Structures are given as C-alpha cells and as structure tokens.
Amino acid sequence: MKLGASNTEYVNARVRSRRAKLFGDEDYRKLVRMGPSGIARFMEESEYEREINELGARFSGVDLIEYALNRNLAKHFQDLLEWSEGRIEDLIGRYLRKFDVWNLKTIIRGIYTDTPGDQIRTDLIRAGELDDRTLDRLLEVDTIEDAIEILEGTVYYEPLGDGLEEFEETGALVPLENALDREFYEHLLDDLGRPQEGPEAKYVEFLQAEIDFRNARNALRLARSGADLDPAAYYIEGGVLFEQDELSRLVTDYDELVDHIAENKRYGDRLSGALRRLREADSLIQFEHALDAALLQYSDTLSSIYPVSVSAVLSYILAKEREVENIRAIARGREVGLDESEIEEELVIL
Amino acid sequence: MTMELALAELASNVLQNGEINEAPFLEGDAAAALAVGLAAIAAGYAERGIGAAAIGAIAEDDDLFVPGLIMTVLPETIVILALVVVFV
Known part of the structure; x- marks a missing residue:
C-alpha cells in the first residue's frame, strides 16, 4: 500500500474529460455501416489518430484497427497510473493488473504454441504494473519454466509455480491461467476489509460485483457445457453471490443456478431482463453481454454517488474497454460479412 | 494541626490583599485577525481540490483555462467576507 495524499480531484477531472470523448451511440451507428478501411479512417479523425498513423505503414485492414485499439488503450491506462498519486494510484493499479494477467496469458499461450516473440508483442497491452523490460524479456524465452523464473519477485511467481506442476x-x-485469474481477483480486495460507507465501500462493492459476475459467467458456462470439470477450480473468492460449495451444487442444475442469481437482492432486479432472456432464448452470449452492460451501468451509478472518488476512474476504465471491444467486434464482424443487425447484437451499448 | 492553621491564615491573607485584574482572553483586534486567518485557511483548503481538478481539466482541454481560473478563486470570497469583521 502506498501512503501519502492522493490527488483524486486531478485524476477525476482528467478522466471525466476523456470519458466524454468516448464514442457515443451516434458514432456506433455510423461505424456499423462501414467496412474495415472506413472504420480506420473514422478512427484516424478521432481519439485514435496518433496510433493509426504510427501503425498505418505496417498494418492494414482489421489488424491495423486492432493494434491501434490495443495501443490506445494501453496509452490511456498508463496515463492513469502516471497521473495518480498515493492511495488512488494503489487502487487503480490493483485494477489494472488485469492487463498484466492478460499479457502473461498471451505470452504463455504464445510460448505454448511456439509463436515468434514479434507476433506476440503486437498483442500485448502494456498497461499494467509489469514494466516493458520484464515483458520484453518474457518474449525472448522459449519455455514456460523460464518465463516463470523471470517473474520471480512479482505476485504472479508463486501461483504460477504451483500451477506449473x-x-x-x-x-x-x-x-496456469486459472492461477493468474485467481491471483488477480483475490489481490483486488487485499487489505480493504469491508468498509461500511464512503468511497472505498463503493469500490469494494463494485469489485464484489465484478467477482460475482465472473463466477456467474463461469458457472453458467460450466452448467451449459455439461463438461466434467471441477467447479471449485474456477471459483473466485471475495464475492457475495456464491459460496464455494453452493456453486459446486448449483453447477449441476442449470435452472436452479439461474434462479439463484435472480433471487439475489443485489443483482436480481438489475439483471432481471437478462435473466428472462436467458431462460427463454438460452443465449449465453446475450447473457454475458447483459452482464457486461450491467457492470458498466453499476460502475456509472457508483461514480455518481461519490463524484470525486476512485469510482469515476473505474467506470472510465470499463467504458474504455467496452469501446475498444465494440469497435473490434464491428471490425471483425464486418470482415467476416455479418450484417448490421447481427453486429449490433454483439455490441454492448448502454 | 498547627501547620493547617498556618496555611489557612496565609490563604486568607492572600485573598484579602490580592488585587485581581480582569482582562479578556482576546482583544477585538486579535479576534478579527483570527477570524480572517481561519477563513483564509479554509479557502486555501477548498482551493486545493478545485485547483487540482482545474489543472486536470486544462491539461485535457486548453479552452478550460478561464473557467478553471474562475472556479479556483471562488472560495477566495469567504476571505473577503471575513475581512468585513476587521472594519466593524
């Protein structure tokens, strides 16, 4: 934990300004009608100008869009860490470890499939706590054991070592991937305890929601696939929706699992629409999109309860991520020739 | 016993002879100075947050310089109001 005064006001002002620059409904409606090159041109005239110009010479089409999105995302989140000080930096940094986990997963998968380092490099999102040097060294190794050795001294070393056997x-x-996920989620709530009120209580509430949704998603996938996997291995502690043994029992009965989520006081109302659709259409993807949208809305509500707090930053992080995923979905959807209504179903827009 | 008697006598002597000068804890001027000082500290504290936010906003968008500046000095008004007590 870092000590010292935090500059919450400063970070908030900058974040809110950037939040206002994200694409709106109008922009998405335009984007859905464009082809990959049109999207790239549209991006060039917006926030993403610099990234598109930098990468334009090397890539084209959907790849260009995707790498530009990744790089822009990394830039913005790195900025967040640069501006913030003290307690708020600690809280933001914790959440941005998400990208460390993403990077490590990408690298491990890359090593596993013998992909050359240069190709892995373009897929990294350099926004977390791991510095560039460590990541570059990780790209050069050939075996997963060596990669884990390099991580010695970081929080990921031990869980990965356990997963390695x-x-x-x-x-x-x-x-290995589970070990990383668990490490990330369980560190999120470190030393925060259960504050009853104030901005940190909302921060905890939000993170609990994220953990709950993650658990719910895993449980539904397990229940749906009927695979003979141990649900306990996927369980993440810290949420309020499921207990570990509860989850193991619910996974075997799909309807009961859905009922369990619907009965929860905190999420039942918020997710009622999505749950109804889940019962009727059995569409897991739609439900996952609904979860994402609910989380986004949740973070927005929290950020208006305590306007000057870490909540606004979290809601920006989520909104930005969502934007990047939406644009990627549009570009990929266009590439494979989906029509407009199909693509719109893939988007998560509030 | 004798000791106690002696003490009581001493005490009564002191009480009879001692002259007590009463003075207020703070003179009017000092109280006014305190009022202005406290108001200034409060204004400074308020400006700290607003100033930080204003700089953040200006860093994102230069056009916000003037609104930022105005917002930042708004708490200064409480110091001006506090100055009133100096003249009454």
Missing part, C-alpha cells in the same frame, strides 16, 4: 502433468494451460 499441474500443467506438466496434464499439458493443459487451464491451471
């Missing part, structure tokens, strides 16, 4: 037995990446 299981990986060597089974040859599947799941234990």
